[in-house]
Amino acid sequence: MSTPQDPDRYEPxxxxxxxxxxxxxxxxxxxxxxxxGIYFT
Structure with a gap:
């Protein structure tokens, strides 16, 4: 099991x-x- 302090969980x-x-x-x-579209109409 991973601990709540797992640094990978908080890295984007x-x-x-x-x-x-x-x-x-x-x-x-x-x-x-x-x-x-505005330009060509």
Missing amino acids: PPSVGKLLLWILLFVFAAVVVVLG
């Missing part, structure tokens, strides 16, 4: 930065699509 996984990067990329792509 290394994939958080990559997930944040994907979210920012998705938001940027959405903004480009919206601005592109």
Whole structure:
């Protein structure tokens, strides 16, 4: 059994930065699509 003081339980996984990067990329792509649609209409 792991103890409550297990340091691995309180460390953020290394994939958080990559997930944040994907979210920012998705938001940027959405903004480009919206601005592109406004520009071409």
